[in-house]
Amino acid sequence: MYQNDIKNLYSAIIHYASISQSHMSQEANHIIYELKLTARYIIEMVKDVRELQKNLNIFAKCNNQFIIDQYNELRAQLITVLRVIQQIRNYEGEEDILTQIEVQKEKLNDNEILSNTNIDTLIRENKIDSKMASSLMNDVGFTHSICKKLLKSAVILWVKEKEIKALGDEYES
Numbered sequence: 001m002y003q004n005d006i007k008n009l010y011s012a013i014i015h016y017a018s019i020s021q022s023h024m025s026q027e028a029n030h031i032i033y034e035l036k037l038t039a040r041y042i043i044e045m046v047k048d049v050r051e052l053q054k055n056l057n058i059f060a061k062c063n064n065q066f067i068i069d070q071y072n073e074l075r076a077q078l079i080t081v082l083r084v085i086q087q088i089r090n091y092e093g094e095e096d097i098l099t100q101i102e103v104q105k106e107k108l109n110d111n112e113i114l115s116n117t118n119i120d121t122l123i124r125e126n127k128i129d130s131k132m133a134s135s136l137m138n139d140v141g142f143t144h145s146i147c148k149k150l151l152k153s154a155v156i157l158w159v160k161e162k163e164i165k166a167l168g169d170e171y172e173s
Contacts, residue, residue, distance in 0.1 A: 007043075010043050020032065035156070038152075038157065041153050045149050045150065049142075052142045052146070056071055056074075056075070058135075064127075064128060070128075070136055074143045077147060078146060081150055081151065082150070085151070087100075089158065094160065097154070097158050105148070105151055
């Protein structure tokens with residue numbers, strides 16, 4: 001599906017955007033650049049989800065409840081970010097949108113630290129083996145990457161004021 005549908009659609013978007021940019025103002029070019037960036041984030045998220053899904057399927061069927069719990073936590077993190085994005089989509093003020101996105105970014109960073117701490121504890125207590133741990137650590141990274149790109153895309157799509165958008169960029173620095 002990725003090769004046949006998603007990659008072809010992405011290629012068409014990039015082609016159309018690149019051709020149309022030659023006839024646009026600098027402001028419009030910037031908007032198109034941001035939309036192409038969002039399209040790239042979506043492609044990267046699809047690839048990350050594909051990798052994450054492999055281990056979700058493997059470890060969902062294993063007999064180790066500790067690893068199952070960790071993967072359920074990753075699922076919960078993804079669902080939470082998707083729900084928050086769905087909620088803030090309907091907010092009236094761009095400041096409110098950006099504030100909620102920044103709150104989610106902070107929670108996301110805290111979750112990544114907590115997940116890695118939990119993995120260390122599970123290894124020390126011999127509750128998961130090193131193979132499980134390495135897969136889980138990679139998948140924590142994939143989850144973090146997916147959520148971060150979802151939030152960045154939301155900013156690009158729903159925050160139009162440059163000054164407000166710049167505030168979000170300051171938080172990332």
